[in-house]
Amino acid sequence: DGGITQSPKYLFRKEGQNVTLSCEQNLNHDAMYWYRQDPGQGLRLIYYSQIVNDFQKGDIAEGYSVSREKKESFPLTVTSAQKNPTAFYLCASTSRGTMNTEAFFGQGTRLTVV
Amino acid sequence: QKEVEQDPGPLSVPEGAIVSLNCTYSNSAFQYFMWYRQYSRKGPELLMYTYSSGNKEDGRFTAQVDKSSKYISLFIRDSQPSDSATYLCAMSKGGTSYGKLTFGQGTILTVHP
Numbered sequence: 296d297g298g299i300t301q302s303p304k305y306l307f308r309k310e311g312q313n314v315t316l317s318c319e320q321n322l323n324h325d326a327m328y329w330y331r332q333d334p335g336q337g338l339r340l341i342y343y344s345q346i347v348n349d350f351q352k353g354d355i356a357e358g359y360s361v362s363r364e365k366k367e368s369f370p371l372t373v374t375s376a377q378k379n380p381t382a383f384y385l386c387a388s389t390s391r392g393t394m395n396t397e398a399f400f401g402q403g404t405r406l407t408v409v
Numbered sequence: 410q411k412e413v414e415q416d417p418g419p420l421s422v423p424e425g426a427i428v429s430l431n432c433t434y435s436n437s438a439f440q441y442f443m444w445y446r447q448y449s450r451k452g453p454e455l456l457m458y459t460y461s462s463g464n465k466e467d468g469r470f471t472a473q474v475d476k477s478s479k480y481i482s483l484f485i486r487d488s489q490p491s492d493s494a495t496y497l498c499a500m501s502k503g504g505t506s507y508g509k510l511t512f513g514q515g516t517i518l519t520v521h522p
Contacts, residue, residue, distance in 0.1 A: 299452075326508045335417065337497060337512035338453075345508075353509075385452055389508035397443070398499075398508055400452035 297322045301386050301401035307409050308373065308380060316371045316404045318386035325390065327369035328398065331355060332383040341384075344369055373406060381408050412436050415498055415513025424522050428485040432498035432513045435479065439500040439511070442474050444483045447495045447515070456496075457483060488520045 299320045308314045320327065326345045330338040340353030344363040358377025363369055369388075373380045383405050387398040415432045422428055430444075441460055445453035457472040459465050459481075465472045471484040481500075485492055498513040 301452075328508060328510075330512075335514055337413075337415070337514045338499075338510070339512075340509060343509060387508075387510075397455050397458055398510055400445075400454070402452045403450070405450070 299386055299388055299399055299401035301384075301404050303404060304402070306404055306406045308406060309409060311375045313372055313374050314406065316373070316384055316386075316406070318369045318371065318401060319367055320369075320386075320388045320399075320401075321367060322388055322390075322399060323366075324388035324399070325366070326388060327363070328387040328389075329353075329359070329361065329369070329371045330385045330387065332385060332403075338385060341371065380406055382406060410435065411514075413498065413500060413511050413513045416516055417514055419517040419519065421519045421521065422488055424488060424490060424520055426488050426520070428488050428492070428518060428520075430483040430485075430496050430498075430516050430518070432481050433479055434481075434500060434511075436500075436502075436511075437476075437479070438502045440503040441501040442472070442481050443499040443501075443510070444470075444472055445497040445499060445512075447497060449494075453497055490520050490522055493519045 302317045328343040329341040342361040344350035360372045385403045386401045413434045444457040447453040462474045462476040469486045473482045495515045497515045499510040
């Protein structure tokens with residue numbers, strides 16, 4: 296079955312530690328996205344990539360980094376510079392067509408700072 | 410001021426009720442309008458997708474877009490307990506911005522038997 300797989304489902308980070316969230320898709324989509332969800336704030340865009348080896352900052356990129364070495368994979372690193380990383384992180388992908396902007400989401404990773 | 414505002418709720422209705430969910434937006438560049446449903450601790454799933462103004466119906470769900478008023482709605486008829494979830498409106502400018510979605514805050518809906 297085609298879809299987006301995020302791992303791990305739950306992640307705990309110590310203060311000052313970098314952690315990497317995995318996102319893999321087998322939908323053959325060109326574009327991939329990372330969103331952050333906090334209670335009462337909807338989803339906010341962290342980074343996005345429309346093609347391999349290229350990515351752009353979203354609205355809240357500070358303290359995060361990404362890479363896009365393969366079409367199927369778009370990992371997100373939460374660095375120690377992110378002051379409030381506890382949140383639900385969602386990865387999404389879309390096809391490249393300009394008329395179809397349906398985004399498919401993974402099941403999310405819940406990150407908690409301990 | 411946020412680009413997209415959504416009634417936060419929470420909303421609690423009896424089974425069989427008609428539910429109305431709404432969002433307003435400020436950026437006239439938005440062309441594509443979506444409603445996502447999100448169950449607890451899960452990723453959002455697309456419910457309805459509309460391009461520009463108009464109505465779209467799919468089973469018990471109807472989406473309305475009024476671009477002149479910058480207002481979108483989702484109606485759920487004959488609501489069921491399984492409809493209990495968070496509903497998120499989302500918008501996109503299309504073109505080279507395809508897939509970059511701006512979301513509302515989400516409305517928590519509970520349908521009780």
